[in-house]
Amino acid sequence: MRIAVVPGDGIGQEVVPAALPVLTLLDEAYGLGITHDVLDWGADTWLRTGVGLPEGAIERLTKEYGAVLLGALGDPRIPDMAHGREILLGMRRGLDLYVNHRPVTLPTGVIDIFRENTQGLYVGVGGTVPQGGRTGVAIDECVYTRETVEKFVRYCLGRLRDTGRTKVTLVHKANAVPNTGRLWQEVFRRELEDFPGLEGSEEYVDAFCYHLVRDPSPYQGVLASNLFGDIVSDIGAALMGGLGLAASASICPETGIGLFEPVHGSAPDIAGRGIANPYATVMSLAMLLEHAGHGAPAALLRRCLDEAARGEAATPDLGGKGTTRSFMDAVLALLERGVAARGNDD
Ligand code: NAD
Ligand code: IPM
Ligand code: MN
Secondary structure, eight states: OEEEEEEESTTHHHHHHHHHHHHHHHHHHHTOOOEEEEOOOSHHHHHHHSOSSOTTHHHHHHHHOSEEEEEEOOOTTSTTOHHHIIIIIHHHHHTTOOEEEEEEEETTEEEEEEEEOSSBTTSOOEEEEEETTEEEEEEEOOBOOHHHHHHHHHHHHHHHHHTTOOEEEEEEOTTTSHHHHHHHHHHHHHHHTTOTTOEEEEEEHHHHHHHHHHOOTTOSEEEEOHHHHHHHHHHHHHHHTOGGGOEEEEEOTTTOOEEEEESSOOOTTTTTSSOOOOHHHHHHHHHHHHHTTOHHHHHHHHHHHHHHHHSTTOOGGGTOOOOHHHHHHHHHHHHHHHHHHOOTTO
């Protein structure tokens, strides 16, 4: 398997290079046969050449790569994030990565947030009408097709059932945004009939956020449209202890290709200082390995990450005094020990 590695911008340039020695170590220890190419997509290339996602990139990714590992996009020199939308949303849409899995790991259990990743308010339909030299009207349409909602809901319910979950919540806003809201409700109720082991509930997104912060313990699986899922997953990250911990996988179940990236952005406020937490990016790499069928190294990696995050190399966002570098040194040392001690059945 070949992986396209896109560090991107800001702390993406720090946390992705920090993650790569883990890939090398596990590849050698487990004979995974994974190779990777580092691609320079991001703000610098955009400002130099005007190119975000190069021509033919989607075809190349589809033909030559099994997965993408991404850091983050976003640069203060490009305030409208035009390059980020082209690269990030371009890959999500171009590769039809309609399932975005953002697990929220809490002491009370894991909440699997599944975010639809290609449609809704992110379809890019809309425009502006000028008025007296300024913007008079601005429109961003929310578009959902039954086909996408159906395949998304069916896949997520299947994943939840297969991982032993018994409860799933649809997050929506059908009271105020009725057309897409009702389509989601209709599909959710219909698809649930095929999953008798799953108890479904529905919540308005505002009330859901309120309940989630008050007490996350009742939730197991959460299904959300694109923008709601984006927002709700940042709340989930805060509950976990910060964006530095939140990993994600964007996948196309039909082709199997996936984009693995932390939930956080390029964090310009701390970029260049060597203190960004690489946990979320390395955890996204663990999700990549798991997705590629390498469950044993993925599990070892998760254990080592958690142990390092509890130790003295934890980065400042977790209240520690560590750096990106010292945290990864701790993870690599634990991995080496874990690899040496592993059973023959790994
Ligand atoms: P952000 O996620 O970059 O940062 C939010 C806060 O969390 C900041 O205080 C930051 O310091 C902190 N933080 C984030 N990741 C951290 C880490 N690994 N370790 C320690 N602290 C961390 O969100 P923002 O500031 O709103 O956005 C910055 C830029 O990133 C914007 O251009 C935005 O559009 C972009 N963005 C990109 C992605 C992506 O590429 N997937 C995601 C979110 C935001
Ligand atoms: C995320 C980010 C992106 C999104 C932005 C940067 C386009 O917030 O991955 O969570 O909204 O999906
Ligand atoms: Mn986000």
